[in-house]
Amino acid sequence: MTLPPLVRGGGVAAWRQIAERLEAEIAAGVFMPGGKLPAEVLLAGQLGVNRHTLRRAIAFLAKHGIVRATRGSGTYVEPSPLRYPIGPRTRFSEIASRAGREAWGVLASAAAVPAESQTAEALGVAPGEPVLRLVTMHEADGVPISTAVTWLPLPRFEGFDRAFAGAGSITRAFATYGLADYLRLSTRIMARVADAEEAALLELTPGRVLLVVDSVNVDADDARIQATRACFAADRVELVVEG
Amino acid sequence: MTLPPLVRGGGVAAWRQIAERLEAEIAAGVFMPGGKLPAEVLLAGQLGVNRHTLRRAIAFLAKHGIVRATRGSGTYVEPSPLRYPIGPRTRFSEIASRAGREAWGVLASAAAVPAESQTAEALGVAPGEPVLRLVTMHEADGVPISTAVTWLPLPRFEGFDRAFAGAGSITRAFATYGLADYLRLSTRIMARVADAEEAALLELTPGRVLLVVDSVNVDADDARIQATRACFAADRVELVVEG
DNA sequence: GCCTATTTGTTCGTATGTATC
DNA sequence: CGATACATACGAACAAATAGG
Numbered sequence: 151m152t153l154p155p156l157v158r159g160g161g162v163a164a165w166r167q168i169a170e171r172l173e174a175e176i177a178a179g180v181f182m183p184g185g186k187l188p189a190e191v192l193l194a195g196q197l198g199v200n201r202h203t204l205r206r207a208i209a210f211l212a213k214h215g216i217v218r219a220t221r222g223s224g225t226y227v228e229p230s231p232l233r234y235p236i237g238p239r240t241r242f243s244e245i246a247s248r249a250g251r252e253a254w255g256v257l258a259s260a261a262a263v264p265a266e267s268q269t270a271e272a273l274g275v276a277p278g279e280p281v282l283r284l285v286t287m288h289e290a291d292g293v294p295i296s297t298a299v300t301w302l303p304l305p306r307f308e309g310f311d312r313a314f315a316g317a318g319s320i321t322r323a324f325a326t327y328g329l330a331d332y333l334r335l336s337t338r339i340m341a342r343v344a345d346a347e348e349a350a351l352l353e354l355t356p357g358r359v360l361l362v363v364d365s366v367n368v369d370a371d372d373a374r375i376q377a378t379r380a381c382f383a384a385d386r387v388e389l390v391v392e393g
Numbered sequence: 394m395t396l397p398p399l400v401r402g403g404g405v406a407a408w409r410q411i412a413e414r415l416e417a418e419i420a421a422g423v424f425m426p427g428g429k430l431p432a433e434v435l436l437a438g439q440l441g442v443n444r445h446t447l448r449r450a451i452a453f454l455a456k457h458g459i460v461r462a463t464r465g466s467g468t469y470v471e472p473s474p475l476r477y478p479i480g481p482r483t484r485f486s487e488i489a490s491r492a493g494r495e496a497w498g499v500l501a502s503a504a505a506v507p508a509e510s511q512t513a514e515a516l517g518v519a520p521g522e523p524v525l526r527l528v529t530m531h532e533a534d535g536v537p538i539s540t541a542v543t544w545l546p547l548p549r550f551e552g553f554d555r556a557f558a559g560a561g562s563i564t565r566a567f568a569t570y571g572l573a574d575y576l577r578l579s580t581r582i583m584a585r586v587a588d589a590e591e592a593a594l595l596e597l598t599p600g601r602v603l604l605v606v607d608s609v610n611v612d613a614d615d616a617r618i619q620a621t622r623a624c625f626a627a628d629r630v631e632l633v634v635e636g
Numbered sequence: 637g638c639c640t641a642t643t644t645g646t647t648c649g650t651a652t653g654t655a656t657c
Numbered sequence: 658c659g660a661t662a663c664a665t666a667c668g669a670a671c672a673a674a675t676a677g678g
Contacts, residue, residue, distance in 0.1 A: 222644060
């Protein structure tokens with residue numbers, strides 16, 4: 151694959167041509183996601199331009215979320231965001247595996263707590279009734295994608311924390327309770343900046359953006375089985391609404 | 394409505410009781426959205442607490458996005474976020490009016506431009522074909538909610554900019570082209586921080602969060618009629634996925 | 637802990653082409 | 658046509674963060 155040389159004075163600035171060329175090479179797999187680009191001085195030499203010119207191209211790509219430059223370390227190709235369809239059958243594990251990524255959920259904490267008013271309403275139980283509260287972290291190919299707080303009605307899902315810890319997935323944990331299928335009742339999407347704790351959990355630099363998704367799931371009999379608040383690292387996912 | 398007095402030494406800090414009380418009063422309509430709270434010294438006197446105690450309560454509410462304190466001006470009640478359903482028949486004007494708010498769209502700019510690759514793909518035209526590019530700003534009750542860039546296929550929607558400017562709504566502008574109904578084909582949701590220009594347009598402080606929604610609409614014959622990238626002020630809307 | 641090489645980030649200055657008045 | 662402003666491109670040096678011994 152021979153790439154076209156730079157066209158000087160053709161109405162397209164050199165930095166723009168370089169940006170498009172690098173983007174094409176990344177798309178073609180010359181530079182792998184998560185991998186490093188050659189050092190600026192090196193790459194500028196190969197392309198026959200000044201380092202500033204190359205830097206401008208890199209800045210353009212960085213602004214578009216294609217690469218991320220880290221001082222002292224290098225310029226890295228950002229992994230393409232996980233396409234996350236939202237619909238009646240939204241399941242993280244299936245979404246990730248369909249995208250060719252391996253998904254695994256880790257249980258951070260679990261406890262029976264009295265239902266707060268919002269949670270109680272979502273689960274259709276009386277406020278103060280005991281519910282199981284799980285804090286989980288989900289990753290795809292080892293990259294943290296989201297943290298979630300999940301509430302489940304309690305007499306029914308006693309021991310769900312152990313089932314989840316063993317299965318690594320909400321869907322598979324539900325299966326051990328005989329729930330082969332369940333549906334998304336409602337989804338609410340917000341966005342805000344991550345606080346220090348969330349940033350640490352998701353291995354983000356503080357101040358990055360989160361997509362906050364509140365959802366409620368029901369079983370085949372329309373009984374509320376799960377309320378969840380999931381916080382996604384906004385630059386690692388794209389939520390897609392079907393239909 | 395008599396409110397309970399403060400309980401001192403009961404295990405709940407005074408600032409916390411005050412915060413919950415103020416939140417309840419805001420929810421009850423004692424303080425209207427967009428309106429101003431009494432001055433801190435005044436309110437602290439009414440509640441019989443030190444101004445620092447009240448300030449802590451206000452800081453708590455501000456952190457939760459319920460009020461916003463502006464130095465030298467006052468503490469204002471944030472309007473409740475606009476509930477924005479996303480589905481096959483998503484229309485801003487209808488959503489806002491159903492929420493009891495008056496919606497109006499302003500045309501910022503319009504021009505015929507050659508279709509970029511992504512736009513061309515979304516509209517199903519060849520790259521470089523002329524398309525109409527509109528930049529619009531949408532508000533509800535005078536509060537800016539979103540800015541959007543909209544592309545429309547061009548021989549068909551010649552003069553759409555004037556139709557929109559007159560109608561103040563995409564839906565009503567489509568109606569003047571004989572399109573009584575249209576459907577949402579796809580929706581993609583991302584989030585990032587606003588740059589200076591976007592912040593100015595939406596009257597946000599810089600660095601606030603945007604919900605970025607890419608969508609494509611089709612007419613009754615499944616022909617692509619509109620591609621849009623809308624940027625919502627994240628603290629003024631909640632996207633809700635139906636079904 | 638220290639030191640060093642590597643790599644990106646920043647700030648000067650200089651020169652040139654291009655668009656606009 | 659000149660004058661001006663702006664974006665582009667190059668050069669050199671230094672600052673700051675990182676990685677590895």
